[in-house]
Amino acid sequence: MRSIFLHLHPAKVDRSSIEFNRTFGLGGMAALLIVVQLITGILLRFYYTPVPGSAYASVVFTKNQVLFGQFIRNIHYWSGVFLLLIAFLHFLRVFLTGAYREIRTKNWLFGLLLLVLIVFLNFTGYLLPWDQLAYWAITVSTNMIGYLPLIGESLRTTIIGGTELNADTLRTFFTFHTAVLPLLLLLLVFYHFWRVRKAAGILMPEAQEKPEMIPVVPNLVFKEFIVALVLLAVVFLFSALFNAPLLEKANPAYSLNPTKAPWYFAGVQELLMHFHPIFAAFIIPVSVAAFLAWIPFLNYGQAPNGRWFISEKGLKSSVTTAKFAVIITLSGILFNEYILNFETSFSFLPAFVSNGIIPLLILTGLMAGYYQFYLKGQSLSKAELVQAVFVFIIVAFIILTLTGIFFRGKDMALTFPWRAF
Numbered sequence: 001m002r003s004i005f006l007h008l009h010p011a012k013v014d015r016s017s018i019e020f021n022r023t024f025g026l027g028g029m030a031a032l033l034i035v036v037q038l039i040t041g042i043l044l045r046f047y048y049t050p051v052p053g054s055a056y057a058s059v060v061f062t063k064n065q066v067l068f069g070q071f072i073r074n075i076h077y078w079s080g081v082f083l084l085l086i087a088f089l090h091f092l093r094v095f096l097t098g099a100y101r102e103i104r105t106k107n108w109l110f111g112l113l114l115l116v117l118i119v120f121l122n123f124t125g126y127l128l129p130w131d132q133l134a135y136w137a138i139t140v141s142t143n144m145i146g147y148l149p150l151i152g153e154s155l156r157t158t159i160i161g162g163t164e165l166n167a168d169t170l171r172t173f174f175t176f177h178t179a180v181l182p183l184l185l186l187l188l189v190f191y192h193f194w195r196v197r198k199a200a201g202i203l204m205p206e207a208q209e210k211p212e213m214i215p216v217v218p219n220l221v222f223k224e225f226i227v228a229l230v231l232l233a234v235v236f237l238f239s240a241l242f243n244a245p246l247l248e249k250a251n252p253a254y255s256l257n258p259t260k261a262p263w264y265f266a267g268v269q270e271l272l273m274h275f276h277p278i279f280a281a282f283i284i285p286v287s288v289a290a291f292l293a294w295i296p297f298l299n300y301g302q303a304p305n306g307r308w309f310i311s312e313k314g315l316k317s318s319v320t321t322a323k324f325a326v327i328i329t330l331s332g333i334l335f336n337e338y339i340l341n342f343e344t345s346f347s348f349l350p351a352f353v354s355n356g357i358i359p360l361l362i363l364t365g366l367m368a369g370y371y372q373f374y375l376k377g378q379s380l381s382k383a384e385l386v387q388a389v390f391v392f393i394i395v396a397f398i399i400l401t402l403t404g405i406f407f408r409g410k411d412m413a414l415t416f417p418w419r420a421f
């Protein structure tokens with residue numbers, strides 16, 4: 001046990017590295033939620049039947065007849081949601097403290113993979129109850145795959161095993177959700193932890209004085225214990241108060257209106273409302289993913305240094321960029337919805353141009369203007385400039401996601417949150 005423990009933690013740590021606001025304990029919280037997911041997932045598996053004819057009934061049975069069935073289902077649902085949110089926050093903290101370079105490059109890249117795995121664990125689990133919500137959310141999401149150029153349609157039919165969701169889709173999703181993805185996740189998490197140890201812990205700003213080394217037990221372990229208790233209390237409270245959604249049994253003949261993708265794909269679905277599918281479902285997401293993967297390999301000169309936002313200047317430019325991103329994204333959504341529909345206004349052009357190249361050029365022009373009139377004058381370092389681009393992308397993504405979840409109602413028209421569900 002002692003040697004397992006020492007693989008996770010060293011015997012002593014720098015006192016300032018375990019201050020709560022260095023990491024907010026987010027990595028540890030994600031790890032704990034994975035354990036909760038595994039335990040509750042195994043418990044749910046005892047009653048679940050992965051066949052369209054009986055999947056829904058088995059979930060209803062678990063919920064209504066099994067002792068603590070509803071509660072365990074709720075914990076599995078909410079800890080899945082929290083895991084994704086917390087892994088996302090952890091990814092933000094890692095970036096914003098500059099811990100993505102040199103010895104940490106691999107952990108940044110494998111971390112991105114972890115984030116993708118968690119999204120797909122949530123996604124494959126979404127279908128399993130086989131209710132209306134699951135059926136139609138997975139239908140719209142898998143339809144997005146069909147928009148990929150050349151291979152899109154055949155990829156979609158391969159993934160779902162036909163032209164619409166069926167018993168094969170459920171079996172494939174079930175296998176990925178309960179075997180392939182958890183296994184990959186566990187392997188990657190262990191590798192991730194090992195790399196954190198190999199990098200001698202988290203990235204710290206260069207200290208003026210010699211670091212004060214203190215024993216991990218009880219100093220760090222006590223803090224971890226408190227964080228774990230608070231997190232479990234929050235998950236249990238949510239699970240006691242809010243039931244995991246379950247509508248009526250899936251009915252392929254009757255679609256929900258609005259038909260929304262699961263919440264983590266709401267941003268892409270919102271993009272589809274404004275851009276040609278090739279841009280919304282392919283060019284923009286792939287460019288963002290490529291940018292994130294490319295971040296460690298830029299030649300930064302002066303390396304980011306473990307300080308939040310790099311410097312005062314870095315913080316100021318990030319805050320201004322975040323405000324700019326809010327304004328541009330919100331006004332873009334409203335302009336496109338109420339003032340100018342590119343596709344109908346320029347119907348003489350191919351949709352790829354009217355609804356893809358033109359809005360993208362406008363967006364690029366606005367960003368170039370922002371760079372010219374604000375960012376350039378701040379004489380930022382390369383790392384601070386990359387940070388500004390990162391902040392722009394993240395804030396725009398969050399606004400798109402929130403719009404998709406809370407402000408799209410019947411026929412996917414913009415509406416108020418109380419009419420959106």
Ligand code: HEM
Pocket residue numbers: 023025026027028030031034087088090091094097099100104107108109110111112113114115189192196199201202203
């Ligand atoms: C299942 C998901 C994940 C788990 C369980 C996890 C766990 C951890 C833990 C426990 C640490 C030590 C410090 C801390 O708590 O922040 C850490 C550090 C780190 N993580 Fe993660 N992580 C996950 C996902 C990610 C993601 C999505 C990324 C980013 C793309 C990432 C990149 C990193 C990097 C680069 C470090 C080193 C940070 C530093 O040196 O300051 N991790 N992770």
